Amino acid sequence: MSLKHAILGFLSFKPLSGYDLKKAFDRSVRHFWPANQSQIYRTLAELEKESSVEKEVVSREERLDMKVYSITESGREELRRWLATPLPPQDYREPFLIQIYFGGKLSDSEMIGLLQGEIRDIEERLALYVSIYRMNVEKMKDADDRRSLFLSISTLEYGIYSNQTALEWLKSVAERLSSGNFALADFQPR
């Protein structure tokens, strides 16, 4: 369960409340691991039961209590263990590819509309990733732990490359559909 370990990852830097964690996710890993609020609170409760985290209730005069979670020593061990353990091959679900797979049922204009919608979405996402990426690369210039930062930022690099690839492919499918030239790329086996 990666959410558990992502939470431990954030707590390994410093203690945080559930609310803080939600912000941390939204600011960093939401592109490859979105987490919603209620899930974070439930998972924190589980982590506490497993003694991977400890809760400290902070009473603030007049304001609601805040619960700050810290990672325990056994939580750190569990995090390290998980980080170093290869994951089994994952299943992916891409509903858009289902639409294309059965796209023969649609007219050219319907299909091209679908493709263009997806192209727009990806272009937007790409612009967003590039801007976040550039900000992060700036931050890295005067940082002490450049290696850790490099690894974190490289996940964005991946997001950019993979979306660029998807974009090019979508455009080429749209072009081939419009032109009626159903040529397929020629991949060589190795």
Place this chain on the structure above:
Amino acid sequence: MSLKHAILGFLSFKPLSGYDLKKAFDRSVRHFWPANQSQIYRTLAELEKESSVEKEVVSREERLDMKVYSITESGREELRRWLATPLPPQDYREPFLIQIYFGGKLSDSEMIGLLQGEIRDIEERLALYVSIYRMNVEKMKDADDRRSLFLSISTLEYGIYSNQTALEWLKSVAERLSSGNFALADFQPR
């Protein structure tokens, strides 16, 4: 719910049993929409309740009954409607990127081991995709509905491109880690 529509997609070609459908998934779309057996049977029951499919019980002397499902006219309409409807942007979860994001906690050799494991997995998958792809491209040569086939096969083309991209990126991260040169790509905003 894409599983529903993928099932309708297959049934739009010809009537199939639950068992046949499982095989159809495994032979074609499992790379972007794996479906397991119990889920298919449950979803068929739902589709029947919604009158998108009809069941015919085929009694075969001596052997167990077989239930063959056909798509109804309203099922066809529902399929067409769904196929032509743009999907909302999807959430993706890639646990491997979580491992890299928090990779600062690991040593170089641990991290490189992780990367190499992933590289091997992707190389395998790529070889598999390329071989399936080439078989499909052959089949397309003497087919009548080349447009439909082009769209179906293009999803494999996407699988190959995206895995090639992932592979190159993984290799370059591994190289930069080994060399200690934490340079990041220079993407230009547009």
Place this chain on the structure above:
DNA sequence: CTGTCCATGTAAGGCGTTACATGATTGT
């Protein structure tokens, strides 16, 4: 005679989403 294929299902559990509920503080 063991395993694989054909063929259908049920049950329980896990992870994630959506909606609901509460309430103070700060900014426009």
Place this chain on the structure above:
DNA sequence: ACAATCATGTAACGCCTTACATGGACAG
């Protein structure tokens, strides 16, 4: 006055996975 932010949670539902259950036919 109204919205946004801070802050915590519960309840219900949806989709998917894993394991279990059954049983005939056929191949090595």
